[in-house]
Amino acid sequence: xxxxxxxxxxxxxxxxxxxxxxxxxxxxxxxxxxxxxxxxxxxxxxxxxxxxxxxxxxxxxxxxxxxxxxxxxxxxxxxxxxxxxxxxxxxxxxxxxxxxxxxxxxxxxxxxxx
Amino acid sequence: xxxxxxxxxxxxxxxxxxxxxxxxxxxxxxxxxxxxxxxxxxxxxxxxxxxxxxxxxxxxxxxxxxxxxxxxxxxxxxxxxxxxxxxxxxxxxxxxxxxxxxxxxxxxxxxxxxx
Numbered sequence: 397x398x399x400x401x402x403x404x405x406x407x408x409x410x411x412x413x414x415x416x417x418x419x420x421x422x423x424x425x426x427x428x429x430x431x432x433x434x435x436x437x438x439x440x441x442x443x444x445x446x447x448x449x450x451x452x453x454x455x456x457x458x459x460x461x462x463x464x465x466x467x468x469x470x471x472x473x474x475x476x477x478x479x480x481x482x483x484x485x486x487x488x489x490x491x492x493x494x495x496x497x498x499x500x501x502x503x504x505x506x507x508x509x510x
Numbered sequence: 511x512x513x514x515x516x517x518x519x520x521x522x523x524x525x526x527x528x529x530x531x532x533x534x535x536x537x538x539x540x541x542x543x544x545x546x547x548x549x550x551x552x553x554x555x556x557x558x559x560x561x562x563x564x565x566x567x568x569x570x571x572x573x574x575x576x577x578x579x580x581x582x583x584x585x586x587x588x589x590x591x592x593x594x595x596x597x598x599x600x601x602x603x604x605x606x607x608x609x610x611x612x613x614x615x616x617x618x619x620x621x622x623x624x625x
Contacts (some may be wrong), residue, residue: 439619
């Protein structure tokens with residue numbers, strides 16, 4: 397079945413450090429890939445997405461590139477801020493009618509220290 | 511645009527009581543999802559609807575849980591009777607498959623505490 401494997405957390409970084417959160421996937425079809433972010437006390441928010449191989453999703457300084465050859469979608473940011481502290485979820489969906497479920501990774505908790 | 515609306519935001523109830531959680535999806539979205547999130551089990555999909563029809567309820571824990579979607583703008587998740595192990599944050603999410611990517615938009619959640 398489809399699955400997503402994320403880097404285990406928690407991850408603690410100093411402000412302005414470089415961030416990478418690894419995500420790899422297994423899918424039977426051609427998935428769309430997503431990163432969601434959950435700030436404390438809130439629901440999940442879509443951070444970025446990519447729908448085909450070599451697409452790069454980007455938002456708020458975060459980037460992720462859909463790598464079909466390595467089945468990966470790693471999240472990166474060049475300089476993190478305290479406000480980036482949150483839980484990050486990698487997810488995939490196989491876009492065909494009647495099966496719109498997202499398969500989520502377990503989440504990676506990120507804490508940024510001033 | 512209003513996002514996904516959930517009510518109540520917090521619910522505290524005693525074991526054995528009926529609990530009803532409510533969700534209003536984003537207007538125009540045709541799929542609706544109910545999730546449960548706990549520290550121990552993470553994020554779990556309970557059930558989802560497409561065009562108001564339940565498509566997959568394999569995640570519903572047991573018969574105490576039921577969900578309905580009487581129209582495109584409203585859904586409920588009911589727990590009867592509630593138990594302490596049902597304590598969790600319950601999220602509703604909606605999506606529209608027209609883009610082909612099926613990204614979901616989440617509500618703020620209902621924090622349920624069963625004592």
